[in-house]
Amino acid sequence: MTAPTDLLYSETEDDLRAAVRALLADRAGHQVLLDRIETDDPYVPGLWKSLAGDIGAAGLLVPEELGGQGASHREAAVVLEELGRAVTPLPYLTSAVVATETLLALAGEGGPAAGLLASLASGERVAVLAVPFSTAPHPPVAGGEGIAEGPVRGVADAVAADVFLVARADGLYAVPTADAVVTPLTPLDLTRPLAVVDPGGAGGTRLADGDASRAAVRRGLLAGAGLLASEQLGLAERCLEETVRYTRERHQFNRPVGSFQALKHRMAQLWLDVVGARAAARAAADALATGSPDAPLTVAVAQAYCSKVAVRAAEECVQLHGGIGMTWEHPAHLALKRAKSDQIALGSAGRHQDAIAALMDLPAPR
Incomplete structure (x- = not known):
């Protein structure tokens, strides 16, 4: 009989959460982010070095023999929950998860991939997979989606990268950013920059042949989609907490607005949604950590559910804050924009629902 999956947080995960939360509270508060996104560079100077190098978060997925921390996707998920709570502009998902x-x-065979991996684990370098941020991990990725035959639009965190992982028809290549042309775009979510990347038709260090590279890209995207659910969970939890706090403090007709029954019902329903999102996100992280054969299905379920919960939580946060929630000075819009952009990142909810139907052999009604 298979033992039940333990989705509770371990003491190690709680300690990691406390360290990351303290760092972000000290260095990347909402006012700091509001000031940074007014510039062309939303990344807080020195924050990546502190998180990736000093705390060691960049190497959580990398085995110790390859220069990492030898942890798992569960620990990386905790980091992403905190980054989602704070809507932090860092290339953690793209570099420390997808590229890694x-x-x-x-x-496994050493070579240039292992050497590059060690530099990512230390936080010394940032790598980004040169595919549109909307690319889903499910087929037809293995059939050619994500192959770069020219400029690639919508590459997340490209402006922070030191090297691009470029999937060409004959294999996967590591292309230094100095050899590529990066053209920044204006995204909806200003805390996660997008760009057009033209890696050129040749050059770079070849890491794998065509078949191996397609399998590797799919593995990276699957891990990214699964742990993106944890970012969405953290964002939704923070939005709910801030909404409950504000409606307790805001008075109308000499009563806290949170005491009105209609608002109680809305927040209670949102709490149930967040609890469900936590279960789905934790299940996806655990499936990836244990190498479960059901990981593609669990990831698809998590993304189909958590992306919608994050958007709803952010919308409720804006609406229940009233007029102040609509202003640029209040951070609610940062959460809403991140939630909306995450909703189509690494596959839309509809794409993941199609994957669930295919994996469970449940054809759509005709």
């Missing part, structure tokens, strides 16, 4: 998982699929 892609390289882990190729690092």
Whole structure:
């Protein structure tokens, strides 16, 4: 009989959460973010070094023998929950998860993939997979989606990258940013920059052939989609907490607005949604950590559910804050924009629902 999955947080995960939350509260408060997004560079100077190098978060997925921390996706999920809570502009999902998982699929034999992986684990370098941020991990990725035959639009965190992982028809290549042309775009979510990346038709260090590279890219995208659910969970939890806090403090007709029954019902329903999102996100992280054969299904379920919960939580946060929630000075809009952009990142909810139907052999009604 299979033992039940333990989705509770371990003491190690709680300690990691406390360290990351303290760092972000000290260095990346909402006012800091509001000031940064007024510039062309939303990344807080020195924050990546502190999180990736000093705390060691960049190497959580990397085995110790390859220069990492030898942890798992569960610990990385905790980091992403905190980054989601604070809507922090850092290339953690793109570099420490997607690019790192892609390289882990190729690092077993040593070579350039292992060397690059060690530099990512230390936080010394940032790598970004040169695919549109909307690319889903499910087929037809293995059939050619994500292959770069020219400029690639919508690459997340490209402006922070030191090297791009470029999937060409004959394999996967590591292309230094100095050899590529990066053209920034204006995204909805100003805390996660997008860009057009033209890696050129040749050059770079070849990491794998065509078949191996497609499998590696799919592994990276699957891990990214699964742990993106944890970012969405953290965002939703913070939005609910802030909404409850504000409606307790805001008075109307000499009563806290949170005491009105209609608002109580809305927040109670949102709490139930967040609890469900926590279960789905934790299940996805655990499935990835244990190498479960059901990981593609669990990830698809988490994304189909958590992306909607994050958007709803952010919308409720804006609406229940009233007029102040609509202003640029209040951070609610940062959460809403991140939630909306995450909703189509690494596959839309509809794309993941199609994947669930395919994996469970449940054809759509005709």
